[in-house]
Amino acid sequence: MQLGERDPVTGKYTTGHDWNGIKELDNRVPRVVTFFLLGTILWSIVYWVLMPAWPLGVSYTKGLLGIDQRQTLETAVARGVSQRAAWSEDIERLDFDAIRQDPALMQIVRESGSTLFGDNCAVCHGTDAKGSPGFPSLVGNAWLWGGDAEIIAETLRIGINSGHPESRYAQMPAFGRDGILDRPAISSIVSFIRNNAEGIDDLGPLDTKGVEEGSRLFADNCAACHGANGRGDPAMGVPDLMDDSWVTGSDRETLIRTISQGRQGHMPHWEGRLSEIDRKILALYVTEIAREQAEGGNER
Amino acid sequence: MRLIAGLTTTERQTGLFLAGLVTLMGAALGIAGRNDLLGYHGLLIVVFGAVIMIALLRNLDAPEPEESRLSEYYDDPIRFGIVLTMVWAVFAMFIGVWVSALLAWPELTFDAAWASFGRLRPVHTTGVIFGFGGNALIATSLHVVQRTSRARLPDQVSPWFVLLGYNLFCLLAVTGYFLGITQSKEYAEPEWYADIWLVIIWVTYFVLYIRTLARRKEPHIYVANWYFMAFILVVAVLHIINNLAVPVSFGSAKAYSAFSGVQDAMTQWWYGHNAVAFFLTAGFLGMMYYYLPKRAERPIYSYRLSIISFWGITFLYLWAGSHHLHYTALPHWVQTLGMTFSIVLLVPSWASAGNALLTLNGAWHKVRDDATLRFMMVAAVFYGLTTFEGSFLAIRAVNSLSHYTDWTVGHVHAGALGWVAMITFGALYTLTPSLWKRERMYSNSLVEVHFWCAVIGTFIYVFAMWNSGIIQGLMWRTYNDSGTLTYSFIESLVAMHPYYIARTVGGLFFLTGAVVGTYNILMTIRHEPRPLRERAETLGADQPLVPGE
Ligand code: HEM
Numbered sequence: 001m002q003l004g005e006r007d008p009v010t011g012k013y014t015t016g017h018d019w020n021g022i023k024e025l026d027n028r029v030p031r032v033v034t035f036f037l038l039g040t041i042l043w044s045i046v047y048w049v050l051m052p053a054w055p056l057g058v059s060y061t062k063g064l065l066g067i068d069q070r071q072t073l074e075t076a077v078a079r080g081v082s083q084r085a086a087w088s089e090d091i092e093r094l095d096f097d098a099i100r101q102d103p104a105l106m107q108i109v110r111e112s113g114s115t116l117f118g119d120n121c122a123v124c125h126g127t128d129a130k131g132s133p134g135f136p137s138l139v140g141n142a143w144l145w146g147g148d149a150e151i152i153a154e155t156l157r158i159g160i161n162s163g164h165p166e167s168r169y170a171q172m173p174a175f176g177r178d179g180i181l182d183r184p185a186i187s188s189i190v191s192f193i194r195n196n197a198e199g200i201d202d203l204g205p206l207d208t209k210g211v212e213e214g215s216r217l218f219a220d221n222c223a224a225c226h227g228a229n230g231r232g233d234p235a236m237g238v239p240d241l242m243d244d245s246w247v248t249g250s251d252r253e254t255l256i257r258t259i260s261q262g263r264q265g266h267m268p269h270w271e272g273r274l275s276e277i278d279r280k281i282l283a284l285y286v287t288e289i290a291r292e293q294a295e296g297g298n299e300r
Numbered sequence: 301m302r303l304i305a306g307l308t309t310t311e312r313q314t315g316l317f318l319a320g321l322v323t324l325m326g327a328a329l330g331i332a333g334r335n336d337l338l339g340y341h342g343l344l345i346v347v348f349g350a351v352i353m354i355a356l357l358r359n360l361d362a363p364e365p366e367e368s369r370l371s372e373y374y375d376d377p378i379r380f381g382i383v384l385t386m387v388w389a390v391f392a393m394f395i396g397v398w399v400s401a402l403l404a405w406p407e408l409t410f411d412a413a414w415a416s417f418g419r420l421r422p423v424h425t426t427g428v429i430f431g432f433g434g435n436a437l438i439a440t441s442l443h444v445v446q447r448t449s450r451a452r453l454p455d456q457v458s459p460w461f462v463l464l465g466y467n468l469f470c471l472l473a474v475t476g477y478f479l480g481i482t483q484s485k486e487y488a489e490p491e492w493y494a495d496i497w498l499v500i501i502w503v504t505y506f507v508l509y510i511r512t513l514a515r516r517k518e519p520h521i522y523v524a525n526w527y528f529m530a531f532i533l534v535v536a537v538l539h540i541i542n543n544l545a546v547p548v549s550f551g552s553a554k555a556y557s558a559f560s561g562v563q564d565a566m567t568q569w570w571y572g573h574n575a576v577a578f579f580l581t582a583g584f585l586g587m588m589y590y591y592l593p594k595r596a597e598r599p600i601y602s603y604r605l606s607i608i609s610f611w612g613i614t615f616l617y618l619w620a621g622s623h624h625l626h627y628t629a630l631p632h633w634v635q636t637l638g639m640t641f642s643i644v645l646l647v648p649s650w651a652s653a654g655n656a657l658l659t660l661n662g663a664w665h666k667v668r669d670d671a672t673l674r675f676m677m678v679a680a681v682f683y684g685l686t687t688f689e690g691s692f693l694a695i696r697a698v699n700s701l702s703h704y705t706d707w708t709v710g711h712v713h714a715g716a717l718g719w720v721a722m723i724t725f726g727a728l729y730t731l732t733p734s735l736w737k738r739e740r741m742y743s744n745s746l747v748e749v750h751f752w753c754a755v756i757g758t759f760i761y762v763f764a765m766w767n768s769g770i771i772q773g774l775m776w777r778t779y780n781d782s783g784t785l786t787y788s789f790i791e792s793l794v795a796m797h798p799y800y801i802a803r804t805v806g807g808l809f810f811l812t813g814a815v816v817g818t819y820n821i822l823m824t825i826r827h828e829p830r831p832l833r834e835r836a837e838t839l840g841a842d843q844p845l846v847p848g849e
Contacts, residue, residue, distance in 0.1 A: 007599055009662035015603045019448040019522040022593045027602035030654075037612075037647045044640035052633040053640075060633040069632045083783040108782045118788020127790060 088277050096149040096284060106288075113285025116278055120270070129289055133249055134265065138286050139293040142245035144170070146234045147290060153283035159269030160237065167269060170237035176260025181221065188214035189222070190255045196230070199244030206252060303376050304359040306369065307456050314457050316356045322468075323349030329493060332551035337479050341472055341493070341553070348468050373446045377459040379735055381439030382728060383825075384467060386818040388435055389721075392427025393814050397807040399424050404800035414478045422477045422489045428716065429487065429579065431470045436724045437583040438463055438505070441528040443731060444590045445509060448525060449516030458508045465501040469494055481553045485568050487575050488542050492555040495543040502536045523606045527586030530614050534578040542571035562629045570621035577617035580715065581683075584723050585613075585652060588683075591727040592676045593659055596666060601658035605651050612648025616641050623694035626703060635696065642694030646687060653684035671744070671751040675726030678755060682718025686711065701773040706796065710765025717758040717810055725750065725817055732821050742823035746816050753813030760806030768799035 004016030007025060014023045048054065051063040062068075087108050091099060099105050118127060124135045131137035136144060145155055145168060160168045175181040181189075187206070192214025194200050194207050219228065225238045232240035239247060247265065248258050270279055304312065323346050330342020399420050402408050409415045442459055446452060453459055472494040476482065482489040490498075509532055513521060545555035559567050593600055600606060622630060622638030657680050660667060667677050689711050693702050702708060729747055733740050741747055775792040779785060 009598070014599050017518075017520050017522075017603075019518060019520075020450070021597075022448070022522065022590065023599035024523075024603040024606070025599050025601055027605070029602065029604050029608055029651075033605065033608065033647060033651050033654075037608075037644070040644040040647055044644055047636065047640055051636045052631070053636045055633065060631070063636075067632075069627065069635070080783055087782060108780075108784075111780045111782055111786075112784035115785045115788045118790045122788065122790050 091277050091280055096280075099280075099284060106284075109281050109284045110288065113281050113288070116274070116282050117285060120274065121282070124267075129286070131247070133254075134247065136247045136265075137245065139290045140245045141290055141294050142240060142243050143234060144232075144237045144239055144247075147287060149283045149287045152286050153279055155267065156274070156279045156282060157269065157271045160267035161264050162267060162269040164269035164271065168237055168267075170264065172258065172263040174260065174262030175221065176256075177262065181217070181259070184210070185213075185217055186256055186259050189217050189259065190214070190252055192218055193230070193241055193255060194250070194252065197242050197244065197250065200250055202251075204252070303380065304356060305362045306365050306376050308364055309360070311455070311457050312356055312360055315460065316353060316360070318457070318461060319349045319352040319356065321349075322465075323353065325349075332549075333553065334551075336552050337476075337481050338493070338551060338553040340479060341476065341481075344471065344475060345468065348471070352464065370452065372452065373443075374453040374456055374459065375443070375446075375735055376456075377463045378439045378443050378731075379825075381435050381442075381463050382732060382735070382821065384463075385432055385435040385439060385724070385728065386814070386821055388427055388431030388470070389814045390811070390818055392424055392431050393807070393811045395420055395424040395427055397804060397811050400800065400804045400807050404797060404804055413480065419477050419480065422482065422486075423474050425487060426470065426473045426477070426489065429575070430473065431467075433580060433583075433720055433724070434466060434470065435463075436728070437528075437531065437579075437587070438466060440587050440590070440727055440731065441509070441531075441583070442512075443735075444522075444524050444586065445512050445528065448518065448522040448590065449513055450518055451512055451515035453508065454511040454515060458504055462501055462505045462508060465497070465504075469498045469501060472497070476553075483543075483545065483555060483557065485542065485557070485571075487572055488539070488568070491553050492543070492545055492547045493553070495539070495545075499536070499540060502532070502539065506532050506536060522589070523600070523603075523610065524586040524589040526610050527582045527589065530610075531578050531583035531586065534574060534582070534614075534618075538571045538574050538578070542567055565625055565628065566622065566630060566634065569624035570618075573621035573624060574617055576715075577613070577620075580720050581617075582613065584720055587727045588656055588676065588680065588723050591723075591730045592656055592673075592680070595670070595673045595676065595726070595730050596660055596663035598659050598661070598663045601655050601661070605655045609648040609652040609655065613645070613652065616645040616648065620645060620694065623699065626696050626699040639694050639696055642691050646691040649687035649691075650684055653680050653687070656680035656683075671747040672726055672729040672741075675722050675729065675751055675754070678751075679719050679723035679726060682714055682722065682758070686715040686719055689714065701777070702769060705769040705772040705776075706765045706799070707769025707773065710762050710769055713765065714758070714762045717754070717761060721810075721814075722754060722758075725754065728817075728821065732824050736825050738824055738827065742820050742827050746820040750813040750817045750820070753809045753816065757806045757809030757811075757813060760809065761803050762806075764799040764802040764806060768796050768803075771795055771799075 004014035004018075004023065004026075006013055007023075010025065012025045012027060015026045017024055048061070049063065050065045051067060052060055053063060054061045087105060090102070090105055091109075094102075094105075099109070117125075117129070121129070125131050125138055126135070129138045130140075141147060143151075145151055145160075155168060158164045158166045158168060160170055162168075173180070176183070176186055188210030191207050191209055191211045194203060195211050218226075218230065222230070222241075225236065226232055226241055227238075230241045232238045244250075248254050248263065274282070307315065326342050326345025326347075326349055328342070330339050330346060333339045333342055398408070399417065402417050402420065406417075409417065413419070442453065469490070473490040476490060476494070481491055483491055488495075509529065513525065513529075544558040546558065547555040557564055589600070589606070619641035620638050622634045623642050624638075626635050626639070657677070660673075660677060663673070667673050692698055693708070693711060702711075729741055732738075772792050772795070775787040775795060776785075776789075778787060
C-alpha cells in the first residue's frame with residue numbers, strides 16, 4: 001500500500017487516502033482486538049460442542065452436556081412441586097378448621113395467599129380487598145353469599161354469573177328500564193331505603209318525600225328477594241339493603257340507577273384456572289384478612 | 301420557493317408527474333377503502349401529493365437554474381432533511397415523555413382511544429427511529445457520499461422523491477397508529493400499502509446512492525459509505541421479508557402476515573434486531589466516521605481496524621436476533637447460536653468505539669472546549685457501553701433476569717439517547733453552519749446547554765431503568781420458603797412507580813435539549829452571516845472558520 005504523510009501528533013503514517021480532508025492512519029489492529037476476537041470465537045466453539053447448537057436438516061447437534069431447555073424446565077417444575085409437597089398435601093387433605101389449628105400452615109396461607117390475591121383478585125377487589133363501586137369489599141363482613149371459608153371456596157370455584165355450568169346466579173331486575181316501576185315510585189323506594197339503612201347521615205330534602213309510599217312499594221316489589229325487613233338472603237346472593245355496606249353505592253343517584261337499570265355482577269370462576277389448593281388457600285386467606293380487619297376495627 | 305427554483309423545468313415537470321401519480325394512487329386507495337380506516341389514509345396521500353403539486357405548479361415557469369450549479373454539490377434536500385429531522389425529534393420525544401408519564405399516571409389518556417398507551421407507544425418509537433433517525437440518516441448520507449466521492453448527486457429529482465416519499469411513509473405510519481391501524485410487529489407496525497410504498501422509496505434511495513458512488517472521483521470508497529450502503533441494503537432486505545403479508549382486500553387496511561407461530565416470532569426478531577443493527581447502528585456509524593474526524597480534524601486512528609469492525613459487525617449481527625427469544629418456544633439450538641454470535645459481536649463493536657475514541661487523540665483539548673465534538677465523543681462512549689450491555693444481556697442466564705423488564709428499556713435508551721441521538725446532534729451541529737455557509741452555530745452556549753440537558757437526561761433515564769428493571773426482575777423471581785412467589789405482579793408495579801416518575805423527568809431534560817437545539821438550528825438558518833471584517837477581528841488569523849466542512 002502506498003504510504004502517505006506522517007501525522008505530526010502521533011508520528012504515525014497515514015494510508016495516503018484523503019476524502020475531503022479526512023485521512024486514515026495506517027495503525028495495526030491492536031493486539032487485544034485480535035486476542036479477544038479469537039478468544040470469543042474459541043469460546044463459542046466450545047459452547048457449541050457442549051450445547052444444542054447447529055441445525056442438521058431435520059435434527060440438530062445435541063451437545064455433549066445433553067442439556068435441553070424443555071427438560072430443564074420440566075425438572076425445575078417437578079422440583080418446585082416436590083418442595084411444596086411438604087405442605088400442599090396437608091392443605092389438600094385437611095378441612096378448613098384443621099388447617100386453622102396449624103400455625104405453620106396458616107403462615108403459608110398468609111404468605112402465598114397474599115401473592116395469589118394480588119395476582120388474581122386485586123384488579124377487581126383492590127389490593128386492600130376493600131373493593132370499589134361495582135366490586136364488593138371482601139373485608140367488610142357483609143357478605144352476598146356468606147363469609148365461611150367453605151362458601152367462599154365454592155364461590156371461587158364456580159363464580160357468580162360467570163358462565164360456569166354450575167355458576168352462582170344473582171340478578172337484580174331492572175325495574176325502571178323494564179317498565180315495572182315509574183320514576184316517582186323508584187324515588188320513593190330510594191327514600192325509604194335511605195331513611196332506614198344504617199349509617200346514612202347525608203339525608204337531603206328529597207329523601208323525606210314518599211317514605212311511607214316507598215315502604216309499601218318495597219314490600220310489594222322487593223321483599224320477595226331482599227326480605228320483608230330488607231335484610232337480604234345469602235342463600236340467593238341477595239344483599240342486605242339495611243346495613244352500611246354497599247356494592248354499588250348508597251347515594252340517591254346510584255340507588256336510582258341500580259333499581260332502574262338492575263344489576264348483575266360478574267365474578268369469574270376459577271375452576272380450571274387456579275388449582276384446588278390455590279383456591280383453598282385463597283378462601284382461607286380471605287376469611288383471615290376479613291377477621292383481621294374486624295378485630296382491628298374492635299380494637300379501635 | 302427557492303428550493304423549486306433550483307430544479308430545471310424538466311425536473312419540475314417530472315416532479316409534477318410523480319406527485320400526480322401519488323395523488324392518483326391515494327385517490328384509488330381512498331375510494332377502494334372508503335368504508336375502512338384506509339379511507340383516511342387515501343385522503344392523507346391525496347393531500348400530500350396535492351400540496352407538492354400546487355407548490356410545483358406555482359413555480360413551474362420560474363427561471364432555469366444556473367449552469368454553474370453542476371460544479372457544486374446538491375444540498376437543498378439535505379437542508380430540508382435537517383429541518384425535518386429536528387421537527388420529528390421534538391414531536392416524537394414529546395410523545396416519549398407522554399408515554400413515560402402514562403406509565404406513572406395512567407389516567408393521562410383522558411379516556412380517548414387515540415391517546416391510549418398502546419397507540420402512543422408506537423407513535424413514539426416510529427417517530428424517533430424512522431422520523432428523527434431516518435431523516436437524519438438520509439440527510440447526512442447524501443451529504444457524506446457527495447463529499448467523500450467528490451461527486452454531485454446524479455440528478456435533482458430522486459433525492460427529493462426519497463426524502464419526501466420517506467416522510468409520507470412516516471406520516472402514514474404515525475397517523476395509522478392514532479387511528480388504530482397496525483400489524484402489531486414492533487418497529488414494523490405499518491400495514492401493507494405503507495410497506496409497499498417504503499419499498500419503492502428505499503430502492504430509489506439505494507439506486508441513488510450507487511449512482512453517486514459510481515460517479516466518484518476518489519479512487520477508494522470511504523468507510524462511512526460502506527456503513528451507509530450496508531444500512532440501505534440490509535434494511536431493504538429485512539423490511540421486505542418481515543412484511544410479507546396478504547391484504548384482506550384492496551380496500552382494507554388489514555393484512556395477515558405470511559408467517560405464523562414461532563417462525564413469525566423469529567422472523568420478527570431477526571428483523572427487529574437488525575433494525576437496531578443496521579438502522580440504528582450501521583447508519584449512525586457511517587455518520588460518526590465522517591463528522592467525528594471532520595470536527596476533530598484528526599485522521600481516523602486505524603484503517604485496518606475499520607475494516608475488521610465493519611465486516612465483523614455486518615456479518616455477526618445477522619445471526620444475533622434470536623437472543624430476543626430466549627426461553628421461549630424457539631428451539632434451544634437457535635438460542636445458542638444467537639447468544640454466541642452476540643458475544644463475539646462485542647469485539648468488533650468495541651473496536652469501532654475504540655477507533656473513534658483513539659481518533660480523538662491529539663484533539664482532546666477540542667473535546668473539552670467544543671460541545672459539538674463532545675456530543676460525538678459521548679456518543680462513542682455510549683455506543684461502547686450499550687454494546688457491552690447488549691452482549692451481556694444476550695447471555696441466557698442474564699436474560700432470564702432482564703427479559704420483559706425495564707432493564708431492556710434502559711438498555712435501548714442508553715443506545716437511543718446516548719448513541720443515536722447524541723451522534724446525530726453532533727453531526728447536525730457540524731453540518732448546519734457549513735451547509736448554510738455560517739461560520740458557526742447561532743449560539744455556542746445553546747449547544748452547550750443542549751449538551752448538558754442531553755447528558756443529564758440520559759443518565760437519569762438510564763439509571764432509573766436499570767434500578768427499576770433489576771428490582772422488577774428480582775421481585776418476579778423471589779420465592780418464599782414455602783416455594784411460592786413472594787411478590788404479586790401488582791406489587792412490582794407499585795415498586796416501579798418512583799422510577800417511572802424519574803424517567804419522565806429525565807425525558808423532559810432530553811426533550812428540552814432537543815427544543816433548544818431546534819431553536820438554535822433555525823436561528824442559524826435565519827441569522828445573517830457577519831461581515832468578513834468583523835469576523836477577522838474575533839477569530840485568530842490561523843484558526844479555521846468552520847472545522848466541519
Ligand atoms: C425524550 C426522550 C425519550 C423518552 C422520554 C422516551 C420514552 C420511552 C418510553 C416511556 C418507552 C416505552 C417503554 C415501555 O414500554 O416500558 C420508550 C420505548 C422506546 N423508545 Fe424511547 N424515549 C425517548 C427517546 C428515544 C429515542 C431518541 C429513541 C431512538 C432513537 C427511542 C427509542 C425507543 C425504542 C426503540 C423503544 C422500544 C423499547 C422496547 O421495546 O424495549 N426513544 N421510550
